[in-house]
Amino acid sequence: MSLYIMFNYLRKAGLVFLITIFPLSLFAENPIPNTGFENWSGDNPVDWFTNNLAGAWTPVTQSGSSHSGNYAAKLEVVDFQGVPVFPGLQSMNMGFPVSEAYANFSGYYLFDPAVPSNVLNIAVFMRKNSIVMGQGIIYLSSPQVSYTQFNVPIGYFSSEVPDTAWISITLADTLSNLTTGGTALFDDLELNGSATGITDNGNTVPSRFKLEQNYPNPFNPTTTIEFSIPETALVQLVVYNQLGERVAGLVNGNLVAGVHRVEWQAGDLPSGVYFYKLTAGKFSDTKKFILLK
Numbered sequence: 001m002s003l004y005i006m007f008n009y010l011r012k013a014g015l016v017f018l019i020t021i022f023p024l025s026l027f028a029e030n031p032i033p034n035t036g037f038e039n040w041s042g043d044n045p046v047d048w049f050t051n052n053l054a055g056a057w058t059p060v061t062q063s064g065s066s067h068s069g070n071y072a073a074k075l076e077v078v079d080f081q082g083v084p085v086f087p088g089l090q091s092m093n094m095g096f097p098v099s100e101a102y103a104n105f106s107g108y109y110l111f112d113p114a115v116p117s118n119v120l121n122i123a124v125f126m127r128k129n130s131i132v133m134g135q136g137i138i139y140l141s142s143p144q145v146s147y148t149q150f151n152v153p154i155g156y157f158s159s160e161v162p163d164t165a166w167i168s169i170t171l172a173d174t175l176s177n178l179t180t181g182g183t184a185l186f187d188d189l190e191l192n193g194s195a196t197g198i199t200d201n202g203n204t205v206p207s208r209f210k211l212e213q214n215y216p217n218p219f220n221p222t223t224t225i226e227f228s229i230p231e232t233a234l235v236q237l238v239v240y241n242q243l244g245e246r247v248a249g250l251v252n253g254n255l256v257a258g259v260h261r262v263e264w265q266a267g268d269l270p271s272g273v274y275f276y277k278l279t280a281g282k283f284s285d286t287k288k289f290i291l292l293k
Contacts, residue, residue, distance in 0.1 A: 031098045031165065033091075035189045037062070037073040045073055047096070051088045056080060059087035067108040067147040067187035075171045077114065077182040084180045088170045095127060095164035102126075103193030105136055105152040105167065107186055111144045114182035116267060117249050121170045122152055124191075126162035133158040134195070135258050139251065142222055142265035147187070155259060156195055157205060165191065174249040205257045206230045209283035214276065218292035221266040225250070225276055228259050233281040237262060240275045247274070255280075266291050 033047035040062050043052050050060035063074035075087035105124040113119070119141045126134035134156035171184050206228035214223045229235065237251035247269060250262045266274075271293045277286040 030190050030192075031096060032167070032189050032191060033096055036066075036069050036187055037071050038069055040071070045089075047092050048073075049090045049092050051085070057085045059085050060089055063185055065110070065185060069187075072185045072187035075169070075184045075186070077118070077171060077173075077180045079180045084173070086170065086172050087184075088168070089186070090169070091165070091167045095125075095166035098126070098162055098165045098191070101134065101154075101156060101161055101195040102165070102191040103154055103195045105154060105189070105191055106149060107189035108147045108149055109140075109144060109187075110147055110183075110185040111140065111142070112181075112183045113141065113143060115173070115179045116141070117174045118179075118182040119172060119174055119250065119262075120184055121168070121172060122150060123168045124152055124154060125166045125168075126154060126156070127164045127166065128158065128160050128162050130164075132256075133160060133162055135256070137255075137258065137260050139260070139262040141250065141263055147185075154195065172253070174252040206259060209280055209285075211276075211278040211285040211287060213287055214289045218290040219266075220291065220293050221269075223264055223266075223289065225262045225264060226259065227262075227278050227280075229255060229257055229280050229283075231257050231281075233283075235260075236277075236279045238277050238279075239264065240277065241269075242273055242275075250276075 034045055037045045039046040043058050043061060044050050052058045052060055057078050057080045059076055059078045061074045063072045066072040073089060075089060077084050077086055111120060119139050121139055123137040125132050134154050136152040136154040138152050169186060171182055207230055210228040212226040214225045216223060232254060235251050235255045238246055239248040241247050250264055269291060271291050273288060273290055275286050275288055
């Protein structure tokens, strides 16, 4: 547990008298506002934007099942007149002030996808004068029944220090299934670490499309797939079995240029050889991987 998370837990629990024992200078400043989702205004967490629509749907709500303190933010796929509404949670006003190049965005989450095609998309964008100069994006599909820490490494395109950061957390269905009920809880978000080794070469965005070999491989039952796209593109990442049957859709949507990582859990699929195919614009590539249980 980081010093900040420890302090946040104690603060939420009301043990503020410990501040007289531990100087505040020991705790690194976390610039994310309302990081533990303790403060709410109606159905919305203070300093955060949601896609809640009063009188129609409320896919983001306050939850008393928290990692620390009293509350967490709950994202849920809800029904509106027979159509699923997928939740979204973003920083207000297109970002919040930062004064250093953080290396990671982390936090704690629970996840019940309800259907295998439901995926969490967690992204952080670092800006300088409104221009994106760094980013980190991960996709999580594995169910988590107890609070688990996620970590999003942030890569930078410039050696300049960012002045704002913007966070986006969404729960989406990669196969457009009309299924409600998927839920995720988030708490204790944090920007931490200092980015090192940044080179200002004017353009560290990937120069070409590339699909990497998954890791680990063989795997049981979770693996990570990484790919690079040099420009914004419509991206699909699909898993097939040896018969050519589609068994999972991991990504289906427009992604910005950069390096992207997708975590996939094979669930109840049997051991064997599988294939994952990336299609991005006119680019297409397929690689083989092995599920070994």
